[in-house]
Amino acid sequence: MNKAEILIIDDEPQIRKLLQINLESNDYKVVQASTGKEGLILSASHPPDLILLDIGLPDKSGHEILQELREWYNKPIIILSVQDNETDIVSALDNGATDYLTKPFRTGELLARIRSAIRRSQNTENNSIITCGDIEIDLVARIVKRNNEALKLTSTEYNLLALFAKNEGKVLTHQYLLKEIWGYSYQTETQYLRVFVGTLRKKIEENPNNPQHIVTESGVGYRFQ
Amino acid sequence: MNKAEILIIDDEPQIRKLLQINLESNDYKVVQASTGKEGLILSASHPPDLILLDIGLPDKSGHEILQELREWYNKPIIILSVQDNETDIVSALDNGATDYLTKPFRTGELLARIRSAIRRSQNTENNSIITCGDIEIDLVARIVKRNNEALKLTSTEYNLLALFAKNEGKVLTHQYLLKEIWGYSYQTETQYLRVFVGTLRKKIEENPNNPQHIVTESGVGYRFQ
DNA sequence: TGACATCTTTACGAAATCTTTATAACTCAA
DNA sequence: TTGAGTTATAAAGATTTCGTAAAGATGTCA
Numbered sequence: 001m002n003k004a005e006i007l008i009i010d011d012e013p014q015i016r017k018l019l020q021i022n023l024e025s026n027d028y029k030v031v032q033a034s035t036g037k038e039g040l041i042l043s044a045s046h047p048p049d050l051i052l053l054d055i056g057l058p059d060k061s062g063h064e065i066l067q068e069l070r071e072w073y074n075k076p077i078i079i080l081s082v083q084d085n086e087t088d089i090v091s092a093l094d095n096g097a098t099d100y101l102t103k104p105f106r107t108g109e110l111l112a113r114i115r116s117a118i119r120r121s122q123n124t125e126n127n128s129i130i131t132c133g134d135i136e137i138d139l140v141a142r143i144v145k146r147n148n149e150a151l152k153l154t155s156t157e158y159n160l161l162a163l164f165a166k167n168e169g170k171v172l173t174h175q176y177l178l179k180e181i182w183g184y185s186y187q188t189e190t191q192y193l194r195v196f197v198g199t200l201r202k203k204i205e206e207n208p209n210n211p212q213h214i215v216t217e218s219g220v221g222y223r224f225q
Numbered sequence: 226m227n228k229a230e231i232l233i234i235d236d237e238p239q240i241r242k243l244l245q246i247n248l249e250s251n252d253y254k255v256v257q258a259s260t261g262k263e264g265l266i267l268s269a270s271h272p273p274d275l276i277l278l279d280i281g282l283p284d285k286s287g288h289e290i291l292q293e294l295r296e297w298y299n300k301p302i303i304i305l306s307v308q309d310n311e312t313d314i315v316s317a318l319d320n321g322a323t324d325y326l327t328k329p330f331r332t333g334e335l336l337a338r339i340r341s342a343i344r345r346s347q348n349t350e351n352n353s354i355i356t357c358g359d360i361e362i363d364l365v366a367r368i369v370k371r372n373n374e375a376l377k378l379t380s381t382e383y384n385l386l387a388l389f390a391k392n393e394g395k396v397l398t399h400q401y402l403l404k405e406i407w408g409y410s411y412q413t414e415t416q417y418l419r420v421f422v423g424t425l426r427k428k429i430e431e432n433p434n435n436p437q438h439i440v441t442e443s444g445v446g447y448r449f450q
Numbered sequence: 451t452g453a454c455a456t457c458t459t460t461a462c463g464a465a466a467t468c469t470t471t472a473t474a475a476c477t478c479a480a
Numbered sequence: 481t482t483g484a485g486t487t488a489t490a491a492a493g494a495t496t497t498c499g500t501a502a503a504g505a506t507g508t509c510a
Contacts, residue, residue: 128324128325128326128338140318140325140395141394141395141396142395142396142442142445142448143394143395143396154443154444154466154467154468155442155443155444155445155467156467156468189469190486190487191469191470191471191487192468192469194486194487194488194489195468195469195470195488195489196468197488198487198488198489198490201488209488216486216487216488218476218477218478218485218486218487219485219486379455379456379457380456381456381457414458415497415498416458416459416460416498417457417458417459419497419498419499419500420457420458420459420499420500421457422498422499423498423499423500423501426499434499441466441497441498441499443465443466443467443496443497443498444466444467444496444497
């Protein structure tokens, strides 16, 4: 199998160098762009398997690059952001970013997220039965099983869980979840989410106080895994 | 035994070719149609054992084809859909689709779903008698027995029960049930369902107050098991 | 026509679910 | 350690959905 190819779009040479060394030593092929414009051209001329995009770029803001990319590019885009900029992260996720990392990041985490994003994008097939650990969701029969035992979920609980499962491993923002389940005008009702995530955890988690499936991403949203 | 025959209705030649190669190498006979209209004609002149239907067809929408097919064709119809079009999938299932796959799909999964759909349809076909716990339904003779004792059901009650039994374990939405039993224009008359489910439960359940066969899925529909 | 079976409609209490509120627990940085 | 911001949990209140009985409507058949 060929090496997976990763495009880095970041204006800081040190960061690019650091990423390059880490990624190449883990058997990825690396392409670099120091501006958003250059990144767009490179990705169009030879689409990479994954893009690492700094959201704080100087020429065009990273957000614009993200939107332009997403008009045609549907492989993973992982956002790099300085810490303490949750608004950036949330809006990037809402605009189709696959995942995010805050600088400075641990390389172990970086590699793990890259692996997971690439794996998911290769398994694009969208099952009508989704299995995730001890949880199994039959989207046609509308049945959820845990350790092969059927669970009783209300309609909203089921819809929420199904949405999570279809986006396994990916952070879903509060806004996105609310919009998908309750509708456009409910995007501020985050308390609904807390309540329903709570009841779901009671039903699907071994230990609801230490959830393994529905993980909280504070300030951003939730992640199902 | 003869080869099972599969009709592909899809406007993209590459997809048809891909499917054809995979299916033929797994000992299915393949017939192809590039438009919905052609598919309807072919299926009518020589009914296949299973239909693969692209929901995003150009001439008539796949949804219309599905509806027309389901007026007389009761073998499996598996929907092919592009990813991320949940509304399409849900409405296809409501209109009687057996299962669905999103493009791009892994061929292993495709074959598994085809096998499973054909197996199920042969069961209900050859047996013509569906057994479910203490309930036994003879679809040819239109006779229902409970603990080997014949039950007296009205025509509507029987139709409803037979529809449930053919979809054992699967949640059937109010919409779907109403459309199948009463017709397209009755999709909002959920009260009919309550009344008839009530009388059915009195006849087939050990304890109608705690139904084991016809389970209600609040806000969604009912499930037979 | 009238008896009978069946279907449709209405009404209302019961049950399930959703929404809201209150409060506790947690997290992170000053 | 405190305090602001965020999240979790429980429980009360509101709303929706469901089940049942029964009355009215329709149709069938002798």
